[in-house]
Amino acid sequence: MINYRQLSMDVIHAGQAISGAYVASPTFSQYGYSWLRDGTWIAAAMAKRGERASAEAFHSWAARTLLRYEAQIEHLLAKLERGETPAEADYLPTRFHVDGELGQEEWTDFQLDGYGAWLWGLAEFCQTASHPLWQEARPAVHLLVRYLQALWQSPNYDCWEENRNHIHTATLAAIYGGFTSVRRLDPELVSADWPTRIREYVLATCVARDGHFVKYIGNEEVDASLLWTALPFGLVAVDDPLFVATLAKVERDLHYPGGGVYRFKADTYFGGGEWLLLAAWLGWAYIETGRADEARPILRWIEAQATESGEMPEQVDTHCLDASYVPYWINRWGTSACPLLWSHAMYLLLEARLREES
Numbered sequence: 519m520i521n522y523r524q525l526s527m528d529v530i531h532a533g534q535a536i537s538g539a540y541v542a543s544p545t546f547s548q549y550g551y552s553w554l555r556d557g558t559w560i561a562a563a564m565a566k567r568g569e570r571a572s573a574e575a576f577h578s579w580a581a582r583t584l585l586r587y588e589a590q591i592e593h594l595l596a597k598l599e600r601g602e603t604p605a606e607a608d609y610l611p612t613r614f615h616v617d618g619e620l621g622q623e624e625w626t627d628f629q630l631d632g633y634g635a636w637l638w639g640l641a642e643f644c645q646t647a648s649h650p651l652w653q654e655a656r657p658a659v660h661l662l663v664r665y666l667q668a669l670w671q672s673p674n675y676d677c678w679e680e681n682r683n684h685i686h687t688a689t690l691a692a693i694y695g696g697f698t699s700v701r702r703l704d705p706e707l708v709s710a711d712w713p714t715r716i717r718e719y720v721l722a723t724c725v726a727r728d729g730h731f732v733k734y735i736g737n738e739e740v741d742a743s744l745l746w747t748a749l750p751f752g753l754v755a756v757d758d759p760l761f762v763a764t765l766a767k768v769e770r771d772l773h774y775p776g777g778g779v780y781r782f783k784a785d786t787y788f789g790g791g792e793w794l795l796l797a798a799w800l801g802w803a804y805i806e807t808g809r810a811d812e813a814r815p816i817l818r819w820i821e822a823q824a825t826e827s828g829e830m831p832e833q834v835d836t837h838c839l840d841a842s843y844v845p846y847w848i849n850r851w852g853t854s855a856c857p858l859l860w861s862h863a864m865y866l867l868l869e870a871r872l873r874e875e876s
């Protein structure tokens with residue numbers, strides 16, 4: 519019998535570079551980089567499992583890496599001040615080499631959700647402003663808060679690295695969550711009006727006529743990342759009618775019965791399979807809404823998707839939304855990512871949360 523908990527921690531340890539960065543996937547051609555989005559969750563899972571040194575090393579790496587790009591950020595902020603439109607290359611990247619260098623290939627770089635999520639994750643990890651890591655990271659946090667304050671209403675790629683020209687609800691929620699958490703620890707860095715302003719904007723622009731959050735402004739579909747609005751970013755409570763309606767629509771439109779969760783209905787990446795990490799998110803939402811019994815089969819489903827040696831993929835193609843795209847992606851990039859550290863991390867978090875329930 520495989521001990522998925524231990525194996526997940528082993529996969530994550532093996533995927534952490536000396537620098538502290540976590541690689542997204544050690545084997546997939548495109549994922550040999552560290553994303554703050556993935557890393558935030560991987561660090562959260564490690565901290566939850568008592569591996570605080572691993573989480574701390576990641577956060578410290580992220581803070582050091584951001585400061586390396588301080589001049590680039592100041593240059594961008596100055597351009598915005600002067601009313602100029604930044605070039606794509608002026609924005610921060612979404613992924614870094616594990617040594618903090620920029621990737622050389624073209625990538626869909628301008629994405630803000632990972633930066634908001636990282637602020638949330640760092641603050642959650644430190645808990646108080648007197649934590650030495652917070653003190654070390656504070657200059658990077660300050661810089662990033664200014665970056666996000668200047669750009670939060672700019673269209674940018676979503677958390678799936680698509681739809682460059684839109685404003686995404688989950689991205690705004692991540693920035694909201696980041697600002698709220700920073701403010702709780704260190705109110706000097708984010709004034710009280712910021713979270714309020716973002717929340718009011720989301721409520722005014724990101725809600726469909728029938729009362730659920732929308733994928734992005736102007737698109738009434740749901741995306742599984744909308745679960746982040748409550749979990750963990752707290753833009754709304756889990757019993758808020760908006761979240762209740764969003765969860766119900768995610769279940770209806772994106773949960774394969776007895777299986778995993780699609781990112782969104784029109785997904786074609788590797789055929790648009792069921793994602794393990796999103797299944798874990800749905801399980802987490804079930805726990806927080808008093809439906810822990812429905813989360814247990816999800817945990818079992820995630821385990822059943824692992825390879826014989828226990829490695830967890832990004833997605834599985836058993837019930838693809840559009841299987842005709844699978845060969846295209848395999849030809850382009852090879853078989854889809856496995857193991858994906860973020861899948862293992864979300865598995866660990868769901869498993870830990872379920873054990874707290876029993």
Ligand code: BGC
Pocket residue numbers: 542549553555556677678679860
């Ligand atoms: C996903 C991103 C993720 C990245 C690395 C992409 O395919 O859309 O959300 O951060 O892979 O795992």
